[in-house]
Amino acid sequence: MNHEAQNPAxxxxxxxxxxxxxxxxxxxLERYARVETIGxxxxxxxxxxxxxxxxxxxxxxxxxxxxxxxxxxxxxxxLAGYGAVAESALTADRAIEITESGLPTTxxxxxxxxxxxxxxxxxxxxxxxxxxxxxxxxxxxxxxxxRRDTIDAQERALQLGLDTPMEIETPLMxxxxxxxxxxxxxxxxxALVQMIREETHxxxxxxxxxxxxxxxxxxxxxxxxxxARGWQEWRGQGA
Ligand code: ZN
Numbered sequence: 001m002n003h004e005a006q007n008p009a010x011x012x013x014x015x016x017x018x019x020x021x022x023x024x025x026x027x028x029l030e031r032y033a034r035v036e037t038i039g040x041x042x043x044x045x046x047x048x049x050x051x052x053x054x055x056x057x058x059x060x061x062x063x064x065x066x067x068x069x070x071x072x073x074x075x076x077x078x079l080a081g082y083g084a085v086a087e088s089a090l091t092a093d094r095a096i097e098i099t100e101s102g103l104p105t106t107x108x109x110x111x112x113x114x115x116x117x118x119x120x121x122x123x124x125x126x127x128x129x130x131x132x133x134x135x136x137x138x139x140x141x142x143x144x145x146x147r148r149d150t151i152d153a154q155e156r157a158l159q160l161g162l163d164t165p166m167e168i169e170t171p172l173m174x175x176x177x178x179x180x181x182x183x184x185x186x187x188x189x190x191a192l193v194q195m196i197r198e199e200t201h202x203x204x205x206x207x208x209x210x211x212x213x214x215x216x217x218x219x220x221x222x223x224x225x226x227x228a229r230g231w232q233e234w235r236g237q238g239a
Pocket of ligand 1: 202203204205217219220222224
């Protein structure tokens with residue numbers, strides 16, 4: 001496929017099927033006439049994440065009729081080779097804990113750098129000049145590649161390296177998890193909130209057996225803990 005003329009009305013969302021990227025997808029569907037999604041298979045232990053992607057995409061199209069019209073192709077890129085190099089608690093059978101360096105074992109080195117680079121290559125080919133990602137520096141585990149400083153530097157590198165306009169939008173960058181729920185409510189009302197609660201997958205352990213008021217998950221891993229605390233903060237205790 002040839003490099004197409006850049007279309008400012010289209011965006012490519014890095015989409016994992018989790019709460020954050022689902023909220024980013026809704027955010028993009030409100031703003032762009034055409035929205036494509038990209039997901040990465042990098043040896044996640046949990047196939048549940050890949051099935052959540054399709055479920056959430058289908059459910060998203062039901063929230064608002066105009067979103068159904070705007071939601072366009074999905075792309076899944078196999079990055080198993082990268083996953084093998086960058087082995088972490090997310091890609092290998094390893095305990096979730098904090099290492100001596102202060103980073104959790106769920107840290108996958110270079111993950112967002114690789115994802116954004118691969119996404120930009122696809123965007124370039126498809127004439128898309130905007131990438132949207134759920135990176136967040138406020139309320140997360142301190143992953144250094146989630147910081148806006150890192151994203152700004154990479155945005156610049158991509159613009160130079162591709163010699164084309166390439167923007168990286170990070171609508172959740174400064175939001176707490178409670179504010180991310182509030183943003184979903186603002187974008188798609190209760191229908192979107194309920195869909196994210198029921199269909200998105202966040203749990204590091206891939207648990208979809210245990211249902212909580214904030215959705216499915218083991219309830220004890222750091223991702224479940226963040227999601228639960230954000231929900232409780234937003235809805236209020238016992239809501
Ligand atoms: Zn969990």
